[in-house]
Amino acid sequence: MNKKTKKILENVLYPICVIVIIFLIWLIFAEITNSEFILPTPFQTFQEIGNLFSSGTFWIAFCNTLLRTLLAFLSSFVIAGLLALLAFKFKAIEKILSPFISIIRATPTIAVILLFIIWTNANIAPILVSTLVVLPLLYTAIFSSLKNLDKDLLQMCKIYKIKNKDIIFKVCIPQVWASTYLTVSSSLALNLKLMVAAEVLANTTKSLGGLMQGAKIYFEMSELLALTVVTVVLALALEYFVNLLNRPIRRWL
Amino acid sequence: MIELKNVKKQYDDNVVFENLNINFENKQITAIMGESGCGKTTLLNILAGLTDFDGTIKKDYDNVSFVFNDNRLIPNLTVEQNLKIVNNNIDLTPFLKFAEIENVRNYYPKQLSSGMAHRVSLLRAFIYPSDLLLMDEPFRNLDVVLKLKLINLFKNLWEKDKKTVIFVSHSIEDVLNIADNVVIIKNKKIALSEKCKQKNIKKLITNCLTKE
Incomplete structure (x- = not known):
């Protein structure tokens, strides 16, 4: 098998096979239960996705959730980056932050969601939850990549008196990005999942989570599954989008 | 001229070398030899200003070029960018042609063969406006x-x-092929400091390196 065929197999054929298997299993279980209210068939679900796509309410919810996710992720990324930089520069800050990060990491997500719903409102709580839960992941990834910066390369920069601006943008940031982008892409997908979970519990209006909560209350199983499929596809698309951006970003850096 | 007077380096209680007194003539090539761990690289690091030391060094240079054994090219920059980053005010083309690496000027370090990468590293040291060039085993591990x-x-x-x-x-x-002078560090001191252009130099070096 030549390299090209192997690549096509790995990147296209295998994922397609996995999707087909999932649908087959889904179809078998749907046939066994034989009840639209317990498990609709993939066809019923896709029909419902079609219905959702033609509805304005869905698109407003979709955009709201997506925007909130991006906002939460961006906040998380910026805060994590700044904290990691401070912790890298000042040992005392690293020591002070360490227990906070551990506490945030150990706190059950559901507790964070409920607390923020009580403390704030249904629109703000999901953003705060997503920001806070993803923060330790991004902080740890950025901090460890800063700690693992190539010391030899930095020594070379010092000897050749390379400008600080060039050291930051041409040496440090590309190295940090190279070792954190996988965490970034998976964090973005995780952010979306958290966002939807928080929206469901907070019953946020005009959101994917809000629509899911509505579908659950009215026992609209095909709509609930359709919204789940949309969320899964959106999470995968976000992850794929960051991976797609990786190459141009690395070139640009 | 670079003058080292009573230079001493120690890590905690471990003295690497002491009472080092050497003069390095301007525009001359000096080789430093000695057993592994005798402080050769430490001496280069001292001259590059990378590590502290006791004693005095009189020097008339500001900038230092350094050729590392592992090249240390910036992986996300092309050959051209790796060179431009140390000197932006230079026309690279004649240098690249001279080093026979013009055809790879847009390559990234990982796309270069070991020989090409060494050439780039060497070229970087020469295009950087410096008076002193330090090289740490630049030809090791090469065929x-x-x-x-x-x-x-x-x-x-x-x-x-x-x-x-x-x-x-x-x-x-390599030392006899390139250097004007040779210095051997042994037992924490300078054991030999000679001109290379003399008949029995090879024997002198061998004796100094091998005798207990």
Whole structure:
């Protein structure tokens, strides 16, 4: 098998096979239960996705959730980056932050969601939850990549008196990005999942989570599954989008 | 001229060397030899200003070029960018042609062969406006052909821009091929400091390195 065929197999054929298997299993279980209210068939679900796509309410919810996710992720990324930089520069800050990060990491997500719903409102709580839960992941990834910066390369920069601006943008940031982008892409997908979970519990209006909560209350199983499929596809698309951006970003850096 | 007077380096209680007194003549090539761990690289680091020390060094240079054994090219920059980053005010084309790497100017380090990467590293040291060039075992782990080509390139570049060169080497052949002077560090002190252009130099070096 030549390299090209192997690549096509790995990147296209295998994922397609996995999707087909999932649908087959889904179809078998749907046939066994034989009840639209317990498990609709993939066809019923896709029909419902079609219905959702033609509805304005869905698109407003979709955009709201997506925007909130991006906002939460961006906040998380910026805060994590700044904290990691401070912790890298000042040992005392690293020591002070360490227990906070551990506490945030150990706190059950559901507790964070409920607390923020009580403390704030249904629109703000999901953003705060997503920001806070993803923060330790991004902080740890950025901090460890800063700690693992190539010391030899930095020594070379010092000897050749390379400008600080060039050291930051041409040496440090590309190295940090190279070792954190996988965490970034998976964090973005995780952010979306958290966002939807928080929206469901907070019953946020005009959101994917809000629509899911509505579908659950009215026992609209095909709509609930359709919204789940949309969320899964959106999470995968976000992850794929960051991976797609990786190459141009690395070139640009 | 670079003058080292009573230079001493120690890590905690471990003295690497002491009472080091050497003069490095301007525009001359000096090889530093000695057993592994005798402080050759430490001495280069002191001269590059990378590590502290006791004693005094009189120097008349500001900038230092350094050729590392592992090249240390910035992986996300092309050959051209790796060179431009140390000197942006220079026309690179003649240098790249001279080093026979013009065809790879837009390559990234991982796309380069070992020989090419060494050439880029050497070229970077010469295009950087410095008076002192330090090299830490620059020809180690290279096959014979590659080594000879690289030594040739070094000699040609040095003929064009005679920097003061101090380099560390374990190879007597390389030292005699390149250096004007040789210094051997042994038992924490200078054990030999001689001109290379003398008949019995090879024997002197061998005796100094091998005798207990």
